[in-house]
Amino acid sequence: DAMITAGTCNYTGMTAYNFGGFGSVAYLLYDKGDSTIKQNILAAFVSAADTYKANSKTNRWDSIYSGAGMYNWGSNQGICCAMKMCIVADYFNGTDTYEETVRNVMSFILGRNWSEYSFVTGYGSKTPLNPHHRPSWGKTPVPGMLVGGIYQGSYVDSKDDYVRNEICVYWNSSASYVMSYIVNADING
Numbered sequence: 001d002a003m004i005t006a007g008t009c010n011y012t013g014m015t016a017y018n019f020g021g022f023g024s025v026a027y028l029l030y031d032k033g034d035s036t037i038k039q040n041i042l043a044a045f046v047s048a049a050d051t052y053k054a055n056s057k058t059n060r061w062d063s064i065y066s067g068a069g070m071y072n073w074g075s076n077q078g079i080c081c082a083m084k085m086c087i088v089a090d091y092f093n094g095t096d097t098y099e100e101t102v103r104n105v106m107s108f109i110l111g112r113n114w115s116e117y118s119f120v121t122g123y124g125s126k127t128p129l130n131p132h133h134r135p136s137w138g139k140t141p142v143p144g145m146l147v148g149g150i151y152q153g154s155y156v157d158s159k160d161d162y163v164r165n166e167i168c169v170y171w172n173s174s175a176s177y178v179m180s181y182i183v184n185a186d187i188n189g
Helices: 020-029 035-058 075-093 099-109 169-188
Strands: none
Touching (some): 035 075, 035 099, 075 099, 075 169, 099 169
């Protein structure tokens, strides 16, 4: 149980900078793992998912963040990674408790937000045209790339603004994971 001691390891983190959750998912999938540890890990995912669900319900735009100061560099990565935690909680509990939250929060990413920008290139009526992505400079950007998003309450579509408009593989992989979950839920009901 030392693996999940508070303050020593974030065992639900699923970002490029905080990746303990990937090990936790592997442990949950391990058929010989200790059942108490598995219960504690799953309880942590559920607790995080409950927080994101509650935050989304109280936010006008369905975001998981409660104030402009919470939108830091690459805020969309944090949002997508939070949704991965919701998906994990549902998967291991065999529920769809957080599906609506995942859908609503992804609507925020796709343009239902105060900037009215979809943060995915080529998607929506107001989409990033100038991502901080050198191959896209001076031409129409490749569709389907997630940009960093809102920072400290604002968004600027500028190739020079890497804080809000950078393209990163690990941000996009999280968005792809979450969108795949939604598509799969639509196909399989």
